Amino acid sequence: MDKFDSKILRLLIQNARITGADIARKINLSLPAVTERLRKLGRSGIIDSYTIRVNREKLSLHLMAFINIWIDHTKNTNVKDQITAIDEVLECHHVAGDYDLLLKVLVSDTAALENLLVNKIKAIKGITRTSTTIILRSYKEEINSKAF
């Protein structure tokens, strides 16, 4: 991971569909050199995968929320597997704190949120309590760290 690799990663984060030739031009390296570096970055696992960002508003997914979950650990059910299988759950983190799991969920509206909570999340055995925080607005939502 030298300076060139960092630059390549930054360019890819801005637009993963950029061509190798374009990268070569921008960082002043020959195309074969860039191709080789891309292969290495892929093989080394630094590049996890290529994806797109979809506009959630345009897909009518307007409501995002965080849900804290308390788990009764005496009931040894695998809550996390059931949680992560839910489509609306974007993230599921095990945290060190008052509660056990923190979810980020994305739904179309409050009705869908209610349905998610009542029929999907609270239906899972072992969950003793939940607490939901609605997101009013997201000022920043990065996929990747720029800190490299």
Place this chain on the structure above:
Amino acid sequence: MDKFDSKILRLLIQNARITGADIARKINLSLPAVTERLRKLGRSGIIDSYTIRVNREKLSLHLMAFINIWIDHTKNTNVKDQITAIDEVLECHHVAGDYDLLLKVLVSDTAALENLLVNKIKAIKGITRTSTTIILRSYKEEINSKAF
């Protein structure tokens, strides 16, 4: 957004560097048809941008945390602009709840977290209180919703 567009989006989420020809083969459409749909998805704004997912472990960014922030609104400083400018801040959400802002941050270790809190976040005028929750492990971390 018909069935074909949905399929194209799914394929792109799996690998944004997939070629148009490959998409055409997989969904049984000609290449020009796929090209035209990609253009439309871009123009309509459903595709926000193309990016990569980088492996944070490989970049030695091991520590993720959520930080709740309370703001004194009588001091009319634009806290959010200063917060979102910080590289380590991956997300910044304005929430409806006890506190005002919820941040997701990514750093290398606890020393970096301390530095972030003391020198960058708490240095911002208008922030009255913070509360940090360390993420032990992430079971799921999706960029995009699969719910379309």
Place this chain on the structure above:
DNA sequence: CGTGAAATGATAGGAAG
């Protein structure tokens, strides 16, 4: 690093729902 074969992408013209 350059070169050429192979794959990919863009475009035009035309047909069908």
Place this chain on the structure above:
DNA sequence: CTTCCTATCATTTCACG
């Protein structure tokens, strides 16, 4: 009117020397 296809041409990618 929109969406699709075939065919052709320009461009990019990739592997080899």
